[in-house]
Amino acid sequence: xxxxxAQQLHSYLTSYLKGQDEPLRTxxxxxxxxxxxxxxxxxxxxxxxxxxxxxxVMGNTGCGKTYTWELIREKAPFPVTIVNAMQxxxxxxxxxxxxxxxxxxxxEHTDRYRAIWAKxxxxxxxxxxxxxxxxxxxxxxxxxxxxxMGGQNNLDWERxxxxxxxxxxxxxxxxxxxxxxxYTISTKDMGFVxxxxxxxxxxxxxxxxxxxxxxxxxxVRSVPDDEDLIRYGFIRELVGRISLRCRYAPMTEENLYDIxxxxxxxxxxxxxxxxxxxxxxxxxxxxxxxxLARRAIAKNEGARAAKSVISQLLxxxxxxxxxxxxxxxxxxxxCVVSSGGPGTVYKAPQIRQExxxxxxxxxxxxxxxxxKAEDARTEDKKAAAAAPEKAPSKLKAESIPAWVHRDxxxxxxxxxxxxxxxxxxARPSVEERAAKIRSYLxxxxxxxxxxxxxxxxxxxxxxx
Numbered sequence: 001x002x003x004x005x006a007q008q009l010h011s012y013l014t015s016y017l018k019g020q021d022e023p024l025r026t027x028x029x030x031x032x033x034x035x036x037x038x039x040x041x042x043x044x045x046x047x048x049x050x051x052x053x054x055x056x057v058m059g060n061t062g063c064g065k066t067y068t069w070e071l072i073r074e075k076a077p078f079p080v081t082i083v084n085a086m087q088x089x090x091x092x093x094x095x096x097x098x099x100x101x102x103x104x105x106x107x108e109h110t111d112r113y114r115a116i117w118a119k120x121x122x123x124x125x126x127x128x129x130x131x132x133x134x135x136x137x138x139x140x141x142x143x144x145x146x147x148x149m150g151g152q153n154n155l156d157w158e159r160x161x162x163x164x165x166x167x168x169x170x171x172x173x174x175x176x177x178x179x180x181x182x183y184t185i186s187t188k189d190m191g192f193v194x195x196x197x198x199x200x201x202x203x204x205x206x207x208x209x210x211x212x213x214x215x216x217x218x219x220v221r222s223v224p225d226d227e228d229l230i231r232y233g234f235i236r237e238l239v240g241r242i243s244l245r246c247r248y249a250p251m252t253e254e255n256l257y258d259i260x261x262x263x264x265x266x267x268x269x270x271x272x273x274x275x276x277x278x279x280x281x282x283x284x285x286x287x288x289x290x291x292l293a294r295r296a297i298a299k300n301e302g303a304r305a306a307k308s309v310i311s312q313l314l315x316x317x318x319x320x321x322x323x324x325x326x327x328x329x330x331x332x333x334x335c336v337v338s339s340g341g342p343g344t345v346y347k348a349p350q351i352r353q354e355x356x357x358x359x360x361x362x363x364x365x366x367x368x369x370x371x372k373a374e375d376a377r378t379e380d381k382k383a384a385a386a387a388p389e390k391a392p393s394k395l396k397a398e399s400i401p402a403w404v405h406r407d408x409x410x411x412x413x414x415x416x417x418x419x420x421x422x423x424x425x426a427r428p429s430v431e432e433r434a435a436k437i438r439s440y441l442x443x444x445x446x447x448x449x450x451x452x453x454x455x456x457x458x459x460x461x462x463x464x
Contacts, residue, residue, distance in 0.1 A: 003075045003076075003077075005032060006025075006028040006029050006031070006032035007028075009028045009031060009032065009072070009075065010024055010025060010028045012071070012075065013027075013028065013068060013071055013072070015263070015264050016067070016071060016263055016264050016265060017064045017067065017068060017259070017263070018255045018256075018258040018259045018262075018263060019249060019251075019252065019254070019255030019258065020063070020064060020068075020248050020249060020255075022246070022249075023057070023059070023246040023247060023248050023249075024068065026055075026244055026245075026246035027055070027057070027068060027072070027246065029244075030053055030055050030191070030193075030244055031072055031076060031138070033053060034052070034053065034078065034136075034138060034191045035076070035077055035078065037050045037052065037189075038078060038136045038189075041189065049189075052188075052189055052190065052191045052192075053191055053243050053244055054169060054191070054192050054193075054194070054241045054242050054243055054244070055191075055192070055193045055194070055242070055243070055244040055245070055246070056193075056194050056195075056229075056242045056244070056245040056246070057193055057194070057195040057196075057246055057247075057248070058195075058196065058197070058198045058201070058223070058224075058245075058246070058247040058248065059197065059247060059248025059249075059250075060197055060248070060250045060251070060302060061197055061301060061302050061304075062251055062301045062302010062303050062304045062305065063248040063249065063250060063251050063302050063303070064248060064251075064302075064303060065142075065195055065248055066082060066140075066142060066195075067303075069082050069140045069193070069195075070082065076138070078133065078136055078137055078138065079105055079108070079109040079113075079133060079134060079137035079138070080137065080138045080140065081104055081105045081108050081109070081137065081138070081139050081140065082140040082142055083101060083104050083139065083140070083141060083142065084142050084143050085141040085142060085143050085144045085146065085147055085165075085196075086143050086146050086147065088100060088101060088161075089157075089161070090157070090160040090161045090163075090164040098161075098164045098165065098168060099168075099174045099175070099176075101139060101141075101168060102134070102139075102168075102174045102176055102185055102187060102190075103174075103176045103177065104139075105134050105137050105139060106130075106134055106176050106177070106178055109130075109133075109134070109137075110130065110178065110179070113129075113130050113133055114126060114130070117129050117130065126178075126179070127178045127179065127181050127183050128183075130178060131176075131178065131183045131184075131185050134176075134185055135185050135186055135187075135188075135189055135190065136189050136190070137190055137191070138190070138191040138192070138193060139190060139191070139192050139193070140192075140193040140195055141165075141192065141193065141194055141195060142195050142196070143195075143196055144194040144195055144196045145196030145197060145198045145199070145232075146196065147161050147162060147165070148232055148233030148234055149162075149233040149234070149235075149410070150233045150406075150410070155413060158233070159235065162234060162235045162238050163235065163237075165238065166235070166237055166238045166241070168187050169187070169192050169238070169241055170188075170241070171186060171187050171188030171189075172186070172187055173185070173186050173187075174186075174187060194242065198224075198232070200232070201224055201228070201232055204224070204228050204231055204232060204403075205221055205222075205224060205228060207401075207403060207449065222247050223245045223246065223247050224245075226239050226240065229242075231403075231407065250302075251297065251302040251303055252297065253293050253294055253297045254293075256293040256296055256297055256303060256306060257289060257290055257293040259303060259306070260289050260292060260293055260306060261289050266306070267306040267307040267310045267311075268282075268284060268289070268292075268306075268310060270307075271310055271311075271314060275318075275321075275327060278321070278323070279323035279324060280321055280322070280323065280324070280325050280326065280327060281325075281326045281327070282326075282327050282328075282329075283326060283327070283328045283329070284328075284329045285328065285329065285330050285331050286331070287331035288329045288330060288331050288333065291331060291332070291333050292306065292309055292310065292313075292329075292333065293306070295309050295333065296308075296309045313329065313333060313335060314327065314329075314335060316335065317335040317337050320337075321337060322339075324339065325337055325338065325339050326338050326339070400454055400457055400458060400461075401449075401450075401454075404444075404450070404454075404458060407440065408437060408440070408458065408462055411433075411436055411437060411440060412433065433463075434463050437458075437459070437462060437463065438459070441455040441458060441459065442455075
């Protein structure tokens with residue numbers, strides 16, 4: 001199947017992925033635009049060329065982010081490479097050199113494009129032909145969220161990593177090895193996809209949506225803006241380059257049911273093909289698909305949990321399976337192996353048999369607990385808004401939100417670290433630090449996230 005436009009690519013992806021229509025539309029547009037940009041820029045002057053897209057992709061584990069790009073990689077008319085962002089290091093002491101991001105594209109796609117080059121009887125050397133193709137590829141940086149400042153590594157390493165990555169995204173010349181031949185490739189026209197789960201981002205988005213001291217209620221956004229990403233731990237220079245953003249919805253029981261029932265290459269479809277290859281057959285009763293989806297979603301690992309559940313269920317039956325036998329998965333998630341007469345029933349010992357009503361009850365209890373917590377937070381905000389203001393000196397430190405302290409410390413750290421390095425200057429003065437903090441507090445007050453009383457308490461604490 002040849003993909004000629006974004007709609008065709010979207011139809012292809014939705015035959016494998018269910019319940020992710022909105023993010024898939026954004027991604028399909030990104031891929032299509034990259035292909036059009038390559039064709040438009042060919043032979044044009046640098047001043048006339050269209051700039052590339054930098055895309056941010058968010059989503060919980062198991063929602064299909066990586067699988068989407070694995071499917072696109074098979075159909076895209078240009079190289080698409082998925083790399084783990086955390087395997088690289090700005091100084092290469094903790095991981096591979098950052099320039100090896102481009103080398104990963106070369107290593108993965110050399111054989112494919114060598115075959116295309118050989119069929120075309122081209123006069124230009126393979127290194128030049130392939131180098132031009134790599135220069136217009138898309139690189140997907142998985143686990144990108146792990147390189148945020150305040151994450152798993154020290155602050156200096158994370159900040160250095162982001163600036164080094166910014167240099168590659170903006171465009172730099174990188175030396176790569178193509179068949180033991182050193183070739184220089186510019187990253188100026190390479191598209192980048194920054195992908196990750198972004199754990200903790202919801203708390204930042206919810207804080208903005210809470211009832212502020214002005215009494216206004218705000219809608220929770222699903223996709224973060226620039227300030228949200230900066231607060232999460234990314235430098236402003238890197239955030240400013242992001243042009244497209246999308247977020248995958250968490251995997252639900254209904255979505256997983258649709259995938260198992262009708263999705264191409266689903267865990268059930270793979271098991272069915274494997275048994276047919278061995279000369280056996282797999283039958284799944286109508287209620288079994290729903291029961292499998294319910295049990296898999298309870299593991300809280302997304303769509304990949306279905307593979308685990310099905311494999312554990314079929315393993316005892318497959319141990320002594322013979323040709324022409326039929327394996328039937330029943331509604332109560334048991335495997336019955338038969339050859340025409342009464343079958344042998346297998347029950348997977350690894351899977352805890354839990355009544356469906358018990359699982360539903362637990363889900364409802366969690367919803368109720370979450371609703372009570374949200375109501376309590378809302379009441380606290382209303383009470384704080386209605387309470388008369390006291391003198392700043394009498395305000396308790398506990399009334400200042402924890403995220404304010406984190407932001408203030410980050411502002412101070414950024415001011416200090418900006419004056420360390422090759423172009424070191426004197427450390428920021430007290431006046432500069434005070435101006436930065438007061439500007440931050442004024443912005444939060446205008447957003448309705450801080451009262452004047454809280455802002456005064458913060459000034460008293462950090463500025464004296």
